[in-house]
Every structure is written in structure tokens, then in C-alpha cells.
Amino acid sequence: QVQLLESGGGLVQAGGSLRLSCAASGRTFSSYAMGWFRQSPGNERAFVAAISRSGGGTYYADSVKGRFTISRDNAKNTVYLQMNSLEPEDTAVYYCAAHVGTTSRLQSGYEHWGQGTQVNVSS
Numbered sequence: 001q002v003q004l005l006e007s008g009g010g011l012v013q014a015g016g017s018l019r020l021s022c023a024a025s026g027r028t029f030s031s032y033a034m035g036w037f038r039q040s041p042g043n044e045r046a047f048v049a050a051i052s053r054s055g056g057g058t059y060y061a062d063s064v065k066g067r068f069t070i071s072r073d074n075a076k077n078t079v080y081l082q083m084n085s086l087e088p089e090d091t092a093v094y095y096c097a098a099h100v101g102t103t104s105r106l107q108s109g110y111e112h113w114g115q116g117t118q119v120n121v122s123s
């Protein structure tokens with residue numbers, strides 16, 4: 001079992017940046033593909049980005065491609081989401097998720113979830 005704890009959310013003006021972190025404890029972190037998802041009020045939880053176990057493969061939703069960067073540090077058991085050029089539409093609760101195996105864009109592809117961190121982008 002792995003436990004995930006997100007941090008780094010907050011309030012930022014449009015055009016600004018935030019870096020989210022997700023610290024993992026439990027089983028070997030490098031065994032897990034990691035993903036970030038987000039959910040805004042009234043909407044389904046949506047895929048944002050994913051990274052392979054080694055960090056060699058990264059995948060993004062079209063809405064964030066070119067603005068967000070996912071990365072991981074297996075020595076620190078942490079995955080990051082660098083968010084630049086933030087827009088009000090990026091306002092949501094951001095969740096990290098872990099899966100033993102390959103990356104996925106689907107919620108159903110992840111067994112372990114954090115509690116989420118709120119990101120608010122003001123216009």
C-alpha cells in the first residue's frame with residue numbers, strides 16, 4: 001500500500017505559476033506510474049498528466065500541454081507538477097494517483113489516490 005500527500009496548492013493570479021508536489025510513502029515508489037488529475041465544481045475528475053516509472057515517458061492533456069510539466073524524483077519518492085501560464089480554467093482540486101504498472105489517462109487505471117490540493121487562479 002502506498003500513501004500519497006499533495007502539497008503546493010494555493011491562490012495565484014492568471015499568468016502565474018505554481019508547483020505541486022506529491023510525496024509517497026509505503027512500497028517502492030519507482031514501482032509506480034504516477035498521474036495528476038483535477039476536478040472543478042460540477043465537473044468530472046479529469047486527466048492532467050502522467051509519468052512512467054522511470055520518468056522517461058510523460059503524457060499530457062491537450063488543455064495543459066506546453067504549460068504544465070510533470071516530473072519525478074524517485075530518490076525523494078516525490079512527483080511534481082509545474083504549472084505555468086495558469087488560467088482561471090485551471091482552478092480545481094488537483095489529485096495525484098499511483099498505479100503499479102504502466103501509465104494511464106484513465107482514473108480506473110490508478111489504485112491509490114491522495115486527498116487533493118486546491119488551486120485557485122484569479123482573473
